[in-house]
Amino acid sequence: MTSLWPRIEPLLPRVQKPARYIGCEDGALSPEHGPDKVAWLLLYPDSYEVGLPNQGLQILYEILNERDDAVAERSYAPWTDMEALMRAEGVPLFSVDTHRAAGAFDLLAFNLSAELVYTNVLNCIDLAGMPVRAAERSAADPIVAAGGHCAFNPEPLADFVDIFVIGDGEEVIAEITEVIGRWKADGPTDRDAVLRALAAVPGVYAPAMYDVTYDGPRVMAVTPRHPDIPAVVEKRTIADLAAWPYPKQQLVPLTEVVHDRLNVEIFRGCTRGCRFCQAGMITRPVRERPAEQVREMVSAGLARTGYDEVSLTSLSSADYSGIADVVKGIIDDPACSGQVGVSLPSLRVDAFTVGIASEIQKVRRTGLTFAPEGGTWRMRQVISKLIREEDLYGAVESAFSQGWRRVKLYFLIGLPTETDTDTLGIAELAKNCVEIGRRYTKGASVTASVGGFVPKPHTPFQWFGQDTAEELMRKVNLLRDATKRTGVTLRWHDPKATLAEGIASRGDRRIGAVVEDVWRHGGTFQEWSEHFDLSLWTAAMERAGLSTDDYVHRHREADEVLPWQHISAGLHKDFLWQDWQEALAEAGVEDCRWTPCYDCGACTEYGIEHVVASNTPPAGGSQGTGQDLRTGGAVPVTLLATRR
């Protein structure tokens, strides 16, 4: 009997939301395990409601289960009430598909989408019944793998994770499966041997195969232990999204989750060059899905799932070539009988985008969200988010005049070179938006949501010293005063959580001890404000003898070895440094999709190109600046029509 269900079910009357643990989603599989199959447990280290919709995990789940030599199941971090019962009753972490013990799989593969889930990763490994430290595991223990955006700085988890997968996972999971399959067939005895074989797979980083040396507080070098281990691990990139129309059977959960709708990824990568945005830097180049395939995935997905809403996902969906036609096609599709809602995450700030939004939200025009990020034009040039005030006011006017009543604006505080004038600019912009709104409706509501900026690896801001929690709070208070009695609702992210995120974001291998210490002191679900506790993090830093100032608030030197320097997203360090210098000089860069190549390295290093359906800039211009982009030189794009 491999199913733990008879031991799990008696716990369910005693926990909140028991449906988190039953599986049974439409699209879920009950794969047959066997000695000739490599068994993957795909884990999302946060609650079921947050993890279930994750598209990356669902894509890998399908690709692996289509293979003859692999099976894949899923698991999520059990909520604290369930965890307590599992520990009391001796029930280990289990999959939700066939309720098999995590320890019975060959790999536990974690999706890392945020730093504050790191302690949950350790908790899941522990609940699986294994030593949390990789060095203490035996050959019989599953291999612990991790991928996702945070894997681009793997060092804080290097002591706990056996292999990291850098970049797109679609292709590399096949190669990993084959290596593990051969190891299993030979009688898996030598864990070091399999890690060494895995480290030879392009895109795979096995931290145990590298030595880190330090010079006081600085990293001196990260050196491979063997000649066959690469000095730099290059990310994997799928050249053509059209070859991967996944998920084909998106999971439909039986209980409420976030993003509870059909999701269709319309492109991967982003070329806007916003300097604070790690996702935009590490997922280059842009690879559009052909419009015909988008339409097929939408109509097949809606028919299969019964959802009445589809989200066209990407980092900047209004930039998709011919987005207006695709949206109109879905709304006018007779099969959808006018009942289907379309949502576009990451709206661009311009009237053109509001035009598309008005096509979509014919009935319920409640709220629209824009992200100017910076409060002044100067600030927005520094971060290269080239939205003019006119663009924002035009978009907001267009929204209120077309019946929307609520506008939400996202901003960052603690950005490089920020002055109080820039911070207060946020209040100015928001106040002006209220005034525009009141011309159209008395009930106009404007919310300004501010988050503290955390510098991320592989971005031009990776050298920048993050603001202290006190400084961020001072800026929040400036904004609280400036927005009093203005009709602006101000919301802010807890600066303490921003600090903890900063510790993990650019940490080196020594931060592993801190992550472990926080976990050992009960610090799980740190993404959740009801569980987050900064004192756990500061105490752990102190016990490890590490300086928060040094890891979080210090500006890095030009010639300093960065702890993630042996991981490459293709971006030349020279390019990032030059872009950092241009940021300090308050010069933004244009979208490289329609302007000459800046030779960042993401395309040229890997011999790949942007794949787009049209090389004509969209109406509204790049980033809404309205600049004439047709004067640019040759751009390395592959048009979908000429794609081989």
Next chain:
Amino acid sequence: MTASAPNRHVRVRFAKVGKVKWTSARDLARMWERAFRRIELPLAYTEGFSPRPKVSFGLALPTGCESVAEYLDLELAPDVVVELDALPAALSAALPVGVDVTAVAELEGGAPSLQHAVTSCRWEIEVDGTDLDLASLVATALAATELPVTRERKSKVVTDDIRPAIITLDVGEGMAGTTLSAELATLARGVRPVELLRALSPDLRERRVTRTHQWIERDGARREPLPAATTDAPHVIARAS
């Protein structure tokens, strides 16, 4: 389409058994909405700014309880041909494993809503292996003139007497040990099976709770809102477990 044609009122009887019992009544409502869209059932919609399909659910089944006697009423758009005989199979296929439609029938117009028509429910409650003398606990409860139960409601502690809502209560032997069989009233202060157990003894733990019947009592006669078709419950339970 003639504007005057009336909507067709249809009652659906279904089971909710197996792992899916751990979903809530709200979750179940969403499963039905998706199933209706998947089979493109031409439901009638409410008028107004954001039209909703005309579907009404009966008494909510507590999360964690199974049932072979759940009901919902729906209205079909007028002048659309829908083969009711084909509906149970089509809906069951579009619903999660464990939610199975066992009967569908057209209702007379003007029938009272399920919520108001149902007067009592019959429950089978498997009780976890216990040293307690169930028979004497039941005898004591039935002999009592009142059975007070306290619960928190909107952060206020309320005490009610549930004795009047216990219509019958018997002890029997089930497949997995002791089973209580209870008929509990739904109107006024209704009683949930778990509340009944706690009132008998705080040490009693339910293993498996199944609603087997919902009863409508009118003019002294008792009937189900819709009898199950003959190919029914045992088969359904076998499929989901």
